[in-house]
Amino acid sequence: MPSKRVLSPSFNALTKKKKLVGAPGEPNVTKITGSTRVKGDEMTRKESAYRAIDDSVPEIDNNDHSARVKVEFEYELPPNVFPKADPEDINAGPPAWTTIYNEIVEMRSKFHAPVDGQGCESMPNTITPGLKLSDPKRYRFQLLISLMLSSQTKDEVNYDAMVNLNTGLGNKHAQGFCLEAMSQLSPPEIDSYICKVGFHNRKAQYIAKTCQILKSEFDGDIPKTIEEIVKLPGVGPKMGYLLLQAGWGINSGIGVDVHLHRLALLWGWVSKKATTPEKCRLELESWIPKKYWSDINPLIVGFGQVVCVPRASNCDICALGRKGLCSAANKNLLRGPVTEERKAKLMKQRADLTTLINQYL
């Protein structure tokens, strides 16, 4: 059995990095990428990761000695630890699939892709450290919203929109970014926070409608079955299966996005008939053992975001290319020469690829 994947970033990893600043009633912590409501004594107890970075004065509520402060997180993501595929499962699928899978696990341990801190599953915890454990219902709601925002949108842009929502709703509602706060917003108000994501107008309307449905039909929580989830406006199967896995721990399907779809076709893990993510999902689920269903999305997505990127794959730093495991490898890149210009280009990818560059170039 694979060991449990280490999710990132962990609350402990965050809290160990920084000491708290601010005495009870005098929170003097500030930040840049978001805001949260804190109490000085509470922060001190928890050794929060917030730190003072400038002289701005937080808005203090004298009723409860709390303050709305800007915060900046300083943390290091823990290493990506995806369990390797069991070699005994090799006969379950196409030739050498476990070898390819395990090479990707190795490569993924050497860099952090956007999906690792800013993907839908990790994003609520990145914005509010420890949220999944401290408030699972609010985590599930934020996870649903991040998934609804994610289509046709890069993780980094989606993350900024979620931070905007967290800040804006935090200023309006005692519970911050939650269903109650969101359901009080009109679609144009929602749109004002998410205007950088793709199809933001339509997504704002879907979110407003979804909030009403969650309140009236699901007791303010998210549904627990894929059939109910995909009935929510703007929510498809990919989002639904990821939501069930991360939100409820229910592993009933593979979340197939554009990267997993593209790479499954590239490696022959699905047939050419799998022309849509949904057809791809059904083919993958027909042979991939269920124990890999929840890891395969973040594992492959991160690889597709920075190594095997669309239209410009970086085969010269890819173990599959170097070891002859990928028939689509760009032979010119593998032959070199390795110029400084090429290295500089690799350093501009969406992740720090130094370890792979040093290994192969």
Ligand code: SF4
């Ligand atoms: S060798 Fe190239 S095409 Fe093949 S998986 Fe690696 S980066 Fe992608």
